Amino acid sequence: MAVTRRLIRENLTDVDVVFELLDARIPRSSRNPEIQKLLSGKPSVILLNKADMADPDFTLRWKKALTSENTRCVPVDSKKGTGLDDAVNAARELLREKWAQYEKKGMSRPIRAMVVGIPNVGKSTLINRLAGSKKAKAENRPGVTKTKQWVKAGNDLELLDMPGILWPKFEDETVGENLAITGAIRDEILDTAEIAVLLCKRLSEGWSSLLAQRYKLSEDDLSREPYDLFLLIGKKRGMLQSGGEVNEDRCANMLLDEFRGGVIGRISLEDV
Numbered sequence: 067m068a069v070t071r072r073l074i075r076e077n078l079t080d081v082d083v084v085f086e087l088l089d090a091r092i093p094r095s096s097r098n099p100e101i102q103k104l105l106s107g108k109p110s111v112i113l114l115n116k117a118d119m120a121d122p123d124f125t126l127r128w129k130k131a132l133t134s135e136n137t138r139c140v141p142v143d144s145k146k147g148t149g150l151d152d153a154v155n156a157a158r159e160l161l162r163e164k165w166a167q168y169e170k171k172g173m174s175r176p177i178r179a180m181v182v183g184i185p186n187v188g189k190s191t192l193i194n195r196l197a198g199s200k201k202a203k204a205e206n207r208p209g210v211t212k213t214k215q216w217v218k219a220g221n222d223l224e225l226l227d228m229p230g231i232l233w234p235k236f237e238d239e240t241v242g243e244n245l246a247i248t249g250a251i252r253d254e255i256l257d258t259a260e261i262a263v264l265l266c267k268r269l270s271e272g273w274s275s276l277l278a279q280r281y282k283l284s285e286d287d288l289s290r291e292p293y294d295l296f297l298l299i300g301k302k303r304g305m306l307q308s309g310g311e312v313n314e315d316r317c318a319n320m321l322l323d324e325f326r327g328g329v330i331g332r333i334s335l336e337d338v
């Protein structure tokens with residue numbers, strides 16, 4: 067964390083703009099408040115990534131809330147590439163005056179952008195999309211990007227990929243829960259069944275119709291305690307082990323995979 071802070075600070079002078087990636091489903095929890103302090107007024111574009119899996123109305127509210135004089139906010143889907151042109155244009159717009167000055171002096175160079183964000187938020191996916199090939203190493207494990215690297219994305223954009231060890235601040239329990247549910251924290255260090263029960267709780271509270279639809283649950287079912295609801299879903303899916311009990315690991319993995327894959331629906335876990 068201290069290393070990343072130093073790297074960001076050292077490299078900030080070399081970049082024109084910062085692309086800060088947040089998970090559109092949990093913009094608050096996936097944001098590291100330290101980044102704001104480090105950026106100290108540098109123009110930035112917040113990319114609400116994985117917007118394809120978030121509720122569009124929530125995303126719109128976040129977009130408005132996170133936009134300010136020096137900061138633009140653009141929902142994107144880095145996997146498909148949706149919204150990336152808008153993000154790059156937002157950066158151009160923020161730098162318009164600076165570039166006009168350059169042009170006056172007959173100078174021209176690509177925009178240099180630093181890409182920051184917590185592990186697993188989609189930094190490699192974004193860079194690969196913008197660069198048009200597999201330049202950054204994308205892997206399903208948080209924290210895989212190890213060293214910084216410059217990547218060319220067309221003729222007028224260069225991206226600086228920062229190491230993915232910028233952890234969010236676990237200021238309250240909900241932040242930890244949100245990161246666990248969305249898969250930003252490795253499952254190996256957390257109890258999968260516990261996270262899945264939490265997911266059931268959150269979905270039955272805020273997204274009950276999507277939950278009911280996906281797992282064929284009645285009103286009555288939805289009013290159960292989260293753990294009972296979790297077991298019921300396992301039973302309905304036939305995830306039983308010898309003795310007739312629900313195989314909690316299998317059920318938890320199924321629920322988390324379906325949520326993280328966007329199969330249950332477009333769900334945001336955090337509002338403005």
Ligand code: G4P
Nearest residue numbers: 115116142143144145185186187188189190191204205206
């Ligand atoms: P990182 O560099 O910030 O650590 O994240 P990375 O790009 O490795 O992305 C983490 C996971 O998030 C990947 O899934 C990636 O495909 C997925 N992802 C990134 N951006 C988006 C997006 O905008 N929408 C959706 N739906 N998914 C996104 P994975 O399971 O590791 O890979 P795979 O299933 O694509 O093979």
